[in-house]
Amino acid sequence: MRYYLARWELDTDAAGGYWRAPASGVVGLVDLRPLAAQGTLLTVDGYGFFAYPDVVDPALMPGQIDLGNNLDKVIRNKDKVENAFGVTLSGKTITDVLWELLTTKSDPKGLTGPKPIIPGVRRNLELHLGGHSIIRAEDFDLATAPHRLQVIEVMQDVYREAKQEASRHIDSRKDTHRRMLSVFADKYREDYRTFIPSDFPDEGTKEPRTSFGDSFNRADNTDLNALDTGKTKDGGAGTWQWNEVLGDSEIVSNAFQAVGGGGALVYARCDDDMSGVDHFCEVDIGTLSLTSDQLGPCVRFASAANTSYMYMRNTASPATSSTLILRKTITGSRTDIGTSDTVTATAGEKLECRIDGSTLSGEHDDTEFDSITDTAITGGTRGGIYLFSDLTADDWFCEDIAAGGPTIIGLATETSSALGITPLKTRAVGLSSETDSAFSIARLKALTLGLPTETDTAFGITSGLEVSIGLASEADSALALAILKARAIGLASEADSALGILAGRTVSVGLSSEADSALAMSYFRTLGVGLASEADTALVVTVIGGSLTVVRVTLLNRKEIGRLHRMLRGRF
Numbered sequence: 001m002r003y004y005l006a007r008w009e010l011d012t013d014a015a016g017g018y019w020r021a022p023a024s025g026v027v028g029l030v031d032l033r034p035l036a037a038q039g040t041l042l043t044v045d046g047y048g049f050f051a052y053p054d055v056v057d058p059a060l061m062p063g064q065i066d067l068g069n070n071l072d073k074v075i076r077n078k079d080k081v082e083n084a085f086g087v088t089l090s091g092k093t094i095t096d097v098l099w100e101l102l103t104t105k106s107d108p109k110g111l112t113g114p115k116p117i118i119p120g121v122r123r124n125l126e127l128h129l130g131g132h133s134i135i136r137a138e139d140f141d142l143a144t145a146p147h148r149l150q151v152i153e154v155m156q157d158v159y160r161e162a163k164q165e166a167s168r169h170i171d172s173r174k175d176t177h178r179r180m181l182s183v184f185a186d187k188y189r190e191d192y193r194t195f196i197p198s199d200f201p202d203e204g205t206k207e208p209r210t211s212f213g214d215s216f217n218r219a220d221n222t223d224l225n226a227l228d229t230g231k232t233k234d235g236g237a238g239t240w241q242w243n244e245v246l247g248d249s250e251i252v253s254n255a256f257q258a259v260g261g262g263g264a265l266v267y268a269r270c271d272d273d274m275s276g277v278d279h280f281c282e283v284d285i286g287t288l289s290l291t292s293d294q295l296g297p298c299v300r301f302a303s304a305a306n307t308s309y310m311y312m313r314n315t316a317s318p319a320t321s322s323t324l325i326l327r328k329t330i331t332g333s334r335t336d337i338g339t340s341d342t343v344t345a346t347a348g349e350k351l352e353c354r355i356d357g358s359t360l361s362g363e364h365d366d367t368e369f370d371s372i373t374d375t376a377i378t379g380g381t382r383g384g385i386y387l388f389s390d391l392t393a394d395d396w397f398c399e400d401i402a403a404g405g406p407t408i409i410g411l412a413t414e415t416s417s418a419l420g421i422t423p424l425k426t427r428a429v430g431l432s433s434e435t436d437s438a439f440s441i442a443r444l445k446a447l448t449l450g451l452p453t454e455t456d457t458a459f460g461i462t463s464g465l466e467v468s469i470g471l472a473s474e475a476d477s478a479l480a481l482a483i484l485k486a487r488a489i490g491l492a493s494e495a496d497s498a499l500g501i502l503a504g505r506t507v508s509v510g511l512s513s514e515a516d517s518a519l520a521m522s523y524f525r526t527l528g529v530g531l532a533s534e535a536d537t538a539l540v541v542t543v544i545g546g547s548l549t550v551v552r553v554t555l556l557n558r559k560e561i562g563r564l565h566r567m568l569r570g571r572f
Contacts (some may be wrong), residue, residue, distance in 0.1 A: 001028075001051055001052070001053060001069060001070075001071075001133070002051070002052050002053075002054060002055050002056065002066070002068075002069050003049070003050070003051050003052075003066075003067040003068060003069070003071070003094055004049075004050050004052070004056065004061065004064045004065060004066055004067060004459045005032075005047045005048070005049060005050075005064070005065040005067065005084060006022050006047065006048060006061045006063065006064045007022065007044050007047065007062070007063055007079060008020070008022065008031075008033065008044065008046075008048050008335070008342065009021065009022040009023075010041060010044070013292070014263075014292045014294075014388065014389070015054055015265050015333075015334075015388045016265070016333035017041045017334075018041075018327075018333075018335060018336060019038075019041075019333070019334070019335040019336070020335070020336045021050050022050070022056075022060065022061045022062075022064075023050065023052070023056050023060040023061050025052055025053060025054075025056075026050050026051065026052055026130075026142040026339065026351060027051050027052065027053060027130050027131030027339060028050070028051035028129040028130030028131045028132055028339065028372075029049060029050050029129075029130065029337065029339075029372075029373070030047055030048065030049040030086075030098065030102075030129065030372075031048050031114065031128075031335065031337055031372055031374055031376060032046060032047050032048055032049055032101060032113060032114045033045065033046025033047065033048065033113075033114070033376075034046050034107070034110055034111055034112055034113060034114075035110035035111070035115075035330065035376060036111075038328075038330040038333065038335060038376055039307075039330040039332075039333050040051060040331075040332040040333055041333050046113075047065075047084055048382045049098055050364050051129060051130065051131055051132070051294055052293075053131075058179050058196070065077050065080045065081060065084065065510050067081070067094050067097075068094055070094070070096075071093065071094045071095045071132070071135055072093050072095060073093060073145050074092055074093060075091070075092065075093060075094045075095070075096075075097050078097065081097060082233040083356050085101060085105065085112075085113050085298040086112065087101075087105045087113075089101075089105065095127075095135055095136055098127065098135075098343065099136050100248065100339050100519055101114060102114055102116060102117040102358075102373075102375060103116055103117060103146060103147040103150070104126075104129065104146050104147050104150075106147065106150050106375070107150075108150045108153035108154045108430075109157070110376065113377055114375050114376075115154060115375040115376060116147050116150040116151055116154060117147075117357070117358045117373065117375055118151060118154065118357040118358045118373060118375065118378060119140035119151075119188075119357045120242070120278065120356040120357035120359055121187055121189065121264075121278050121356055121357070121402065122403075123136070123139060123140045123187070123534040124137060124139060125137060125138045125139075125140050125190070125357070125358075126357075126358075126359050126373065127373050128359060128371050128372050128373045129372075129373070130338065130339045130370070131339075131374060133371075134228045136324070139229035142189070142190050142194075143190075145352070152194060152195070155184060156196070156197045156243075156379050156402065157197075157378070157379070157380040158180070158277060158378055159180060159184075159195050159200075160175055160197050160200065160434075161195060161196065162176050162180050162273075162379070162381065163200060163249045163304075163380045165245065165273075165303045165304065169494070172272070173272060173273055174475055175206045175380060176273040176275075177203070178203055178204060178205050178206035179205070179206045179207070179208045179209065179273075179275040179276075180276060180277075180381070180450050181195060181204075181205045181274060181399070182205040182206060182207065182208050182275070183275050183276035183278075184276075184404065185205065186403045187278075187403040191204065192499050194204050206307060208272070208275035208276070208400065209214075209234070209274070209397065210234055210235075210275070210399050210400050210402075211232070211234055211235065211274075211397065211399035211400070212231075212232065212233055212240060212270050212272060212274070212383065212397070212398050212399075213231070213232040213233075213238070213395075213396060213397040214230055214231050214238075214242075214256075214270075214395075214396045214397075215230040215254070215394070215395055215396070216230050216254050216255055216256050216395075216396075217229060217230040217254045217391075218230050218251060218254070218393060219251075220250070220251055220252050220253070221250065221251050221534070221569070222248070222250040223250075224242040224250070224251060224256075224261060224268070224302075225241050225242055225246070225248060230254075231281075233272070234466075238270035238272075239490070239555070240270060240271065241271045241272070242268050242269070242271065243268065243269045243270075243271040243272065244266065244267075244268050244516075245267040245268065245269050245306050245384070246263055246265060246266060246306055246332075247259075247265050247266035247387075248264070248266070248389070249266045249268055252392075253395070253502070255286040255287065255392040255393060255394045256268070256286075256385060256389055256392060256393040257286075257287075257375055257387070257391075257392040257393070258385070258388070258389065258390075258393070261389065261390045262291070262389050262390055263389060264388070264389065265387075265388050266385070266386070266387045266388070267298070267306055267308075267329070267385075267386055268384055268385045268387075269303075269308075269382055269383075269384035269386060270301075270382050270383050270398060270544040271299070271303075271382065272382070272383060272396065273303070273381040273382060274382070274383070274399070274400045275381070275400050276379045276381065276400050276401075277300055277355070277378065277379060277380060277381060277567070278355060278356050278357065278400065278403075279299055279300075279354075279355065279381075279383065279398060279400045279401055280299065280352055280353065280398070280399060280401060281297035281298060281299045281352070281353050281354075281356035281396070281398040281401060282297055282351060282352040282363075282395075282396070282397050282398075283295070283296070283297040283351055283382070283385060283392045283393050283394070283395065283396045283397075284348060284349065284350050284352070284355075284391060284393070284395045285313060285346075285347060285348065285349050285350075285351070285391055285392070285393065285394070286347065286353075286391075286392035286394040287347065287390070287391065287392040288314045288315070288345060288346065288347040288391065289315060289320070289389065289390035289567055290316060290317040290318070290319055290322070290345065290538075291315070291389065291390065292314070292315065292316060292389070293314075293315045293388060293389035293390050293391045294312050294315070294386070294387070294388040294389065294391070295312070295315050295351075295385070295386065295387045295393060296310040296311050296312035296313055296327075296351055296353065296385075297311060297351055297352065297353045297383065297384075297385060297386075297396065297398075298310045298353065298383060298384035298385060298386055299308065299353050299354070299355045299360075299380075299383055300355050300377045300378075300379065300380030300381075300382075300396070301382040301383055301384040302377075302379065302380045302382075303380070303382060305331050306329055306331060306332045307329060307330050307331055307377060307380065307497075308327075308328070308329055308377070308384060309326070309327070309328050309353060309360050309374070309377060310326070310327050310328070310329070310378065310384075310386045311324065311325075311326055311327075311351050311352065311353035311362030311363070311370075312324070312325055312326075312327050312351075312386065313345060313349075313351055313391070315345045317343075319344050319345045319346070320342075320344045320365045321342065321430070322342070322343065322344060322345035322540065323340045323341060323342050324340070324341045324343050324351075324362060324364055324369055324370070325338050325339070325340045325362075325370070326338030326353075326360055326361075326362050326370055326372055326379075328360075328374060328376060328377060329386075330376060330377070337360070337372055337374050338360075338362065338372050339370065339372060341369045343364055343369065343371070349364065349365055349551075350363075350364070350365050350366070350395075350430075351363070351364060352364075352366075355377075356401055356403070357374075358373050358374060358375045359371060359373060360372055360373075360374050365447075383398030384395075384400075430463060480499070489499070533555070534545070
């Protein structure tokens with residue numbers, strides 16, 4: 001294998017000009033160009049990272065920078081790479097340098113080089129390279145990641161764009177930016193305010209929503225929005241609108257197609273927003289045409305530009321020569337960013353495009369064929385369809401990718417902080433108020449939490465069987481419990497001190513008043529403590545065996561404490 005930095009090459013197809021890898025035979029690539037170079041067909045600027053199975057003749061790749069033949073060996077021509085990007089690099093190997101260009105040396109605005117690599121919904125960073133699968137992967141923690149500031153700036157820019165778009169609407173789209181903050185807080189396990197630019201107000205969060213679809217099962221019409229029959233939104237009937245960003249489309253025989261057929265190019269966008277920028281979109285091919293026609297679902301479609309990712313079917317005759325490829329469009333300029341797979345084209349086949357962080361993947365009939373890394377398009381909460389020539393589309397669907405794994409979580413209010421839960425079986429979490437602190441739960445079976453008030457302190461619970469916790473007041477201190485069987489704790493008042501209990505069997509603790517001192521207990525069998533008064537002195541009881549019940553002890557002086565000590569010593 002041989003690895004190069006090189007310029008992209010401008011090519012043409014039936015639908016017009018597009019960028020592709022230089023020379024033939026490329027097996028993997030990563031686009032490292034500034035955004036401006038990706039969004040034009042007029043000038044060649046910036047570089048791509050390209051992997052080839054063998055040495056490429058310099059005449060076929062002018063200006064190439066040979067990096068070597070092993071990703072994990074010392075990189076060649078490192079000084080030329082530094083000059084090409086205007087940075088100083090600390091990485092030693094090819095993989096290290098490529099990773100550095102996409103993390104600590106990245107440009108959040110995409111002005112001088114690539115944007116940073118963004119984690120997926122499971123907070124994982126992955127660098128994919130065709131012909132190699134994943135060449136580097138790391139868990140991502142927003143608090144400690146070396147390029148955390150670049151990621152935060154990108155997310156703030158995404159929020160800024162969403163907020164500006166939301167301000168143009170009075171329907172549900174006016175809250176897209178607030179739903180986005182909820183998704184960001186959940187994904188990154190971070191206070192949502194982190195993602196609000198300093199010059200924007202805090203408008204809180206809103207519960208996310210998930211999906212849009214269109215079966216196109218309605219009367220023939222050149223207006224896609226003449227009727228809403230066949231449209232869905234969040235699983236129910238939908239009334240959203242299609243926007244013909246480029247070209248003209250129509251509905252014929254319950255399918256989507258380009259008006260005029262052959263030679264017509266169409267980009268159509270669902271003009272309503274999902275909650276986040278991590279989502280997937282799928283579409284079925286209806287009528288099959290084998291005359292170099294193209295069709296595919298689009299993700300991260302910008303609300304005000306012809307910018308999106310797509311997974312594209314490119315038909316050929318015979319059908320067995322047809323191909324599939326991942327492609328992006330930046331302000332109308334297309335770039336092939338995947339490697340072409342030859343897969344037989346059939347009517348009714350399903351294509352899916354999925355974007356998760358900076359990982360873009362394409363599926364054909366539920367089988368993944370390509371997965372690559374691209375950092376150019378970081379915003380965009382809409383899905384769409386790309387179509388060229390005589391193919392028709394059917395059963396289009398787009399949906400958010402949920403953060404984390406399978407979780408059952410109760411309804412949170414609009415500005416709740418992030419909630420992290422790691423379960424083994426079942427979890428039910430009650431309704432939290434607007435500014436609750438984050439809490440985490442790790443347990444083995446069942447856990448039920450009562451309704452917390454607005455400023456409860458975070459609490460952690462670890463149990464073997466079952467825990468039931470009553471309603472806490474506004475300023476209760478943290479409560480830590482470690483148990484083996486069953487525990488019941490009454491209602492605490494506003495300023496109780498922390499209560500620590502270590503028990504072998506059963507503990508029953510009565511209602512304490514506002515200023516009780518801490519109570520520590522260590523025993524093997526049964527202990528019952530009655531209601532204490534407001535200024536009781538701390539009581540420490542050690543029981544080696546048997547049973548002791550203290551009904552009420554108030555303000556013991558030194559003699560009384562000594563008498564009690566002798567009594568206890570005499571009893572045991």
